[in-house]
Amino acid sequence: MSKLLAFLAAACFIAAPVHAETLAIDFNTVPGADGRLGTADDEPIFSDGYPSRIEEEYAAVGVHFNTASVAKGAFFDGNPGNTFLTSQPVSGWxxxxxxxxxxxxxxxxxxxxxxxxxxxxxxxxxxxDGGWQRATLSVASTAPIFRFTVLPDAEGRILNLDNLALAVSPVPEPSQLAMLAGGLLLVGSALRRRR
Known part of the structure; x- marks a missing residue:
């Protein structure tokens, strides 16, 4: 009986859902010497407020852009020190x-x-829909994503974007949750029978 319980506990552990880990890029800082975002050595993305180009500034965290423009100013969220993407098509990998x-x-x-x-x-x-509305574009996939684009509705139009968030581990699927619940029920019933 103890071997059965050990097997069932291992099955529950394997079936447990993986919690999504998020990589957040606010375009205000880039990774410092440690190559990670959100640490004490992060550096400002640009010192001036003029539009600048980014491509490999986030390569240390595995994110690359096909030349996007970055600007600083109060326009996007009212904070004069905020940096955001202001670009025509934005794409990356x-x-x-x-x-x-x-x-x-x-x-x-x-x-x-x-x-x-x-x-x-x-x-x-x-x-x-645009029209000066604040909104969030969001997608999720069970298959791995390796490339992305953010495109306006016509060529040459500028988008203002900020706060890129990436889920870098799989989001649990309902089937994983069902497997976990089933495994816990089996363990519980085996323990009840044993008593």
Missing amino acids: FDMPVYGISIDSYSYWNATLSAYDAAGNLLVSDSI
Whole structure:
């Protein structure tokens, strides 16, 4: 009976859901010497307020951009020191699998966030209406995401984006939760019979 209980406990552990780990990029700082975001040695992304280009500034955390513009100012959220993306098409890729992406928008134009697998196939997308509304574009996928784009509704239109959040571990699926619950019920019933 003890071998059965050990087996069931191991099955419950394996079936336990993986909690999503989030990588947050606010475009105000870049990783410092330790190569991680959110630590004491993070550095300001740019010292001046003029639009600048980013490409490999987040390579240390596995995020690359295909040349996006960054500006500083009170426009996006009222904070004069805030830095945000202000760019035409925004696109990039990841060194690691990502399972969810969200990014804030405050733009006049409509915007669409699209996520792609390693082969370039579209996995999922989300669209919002612009018109100077603050909104969040958000997608999630059970398949790994390796590339993304945020596009306006017409070529040449500028989007204002901030607070990119990436889920870098799988989000638990309902089937995983059901397996965990089933395993716990089996262990509980085995213990009850034993008494």
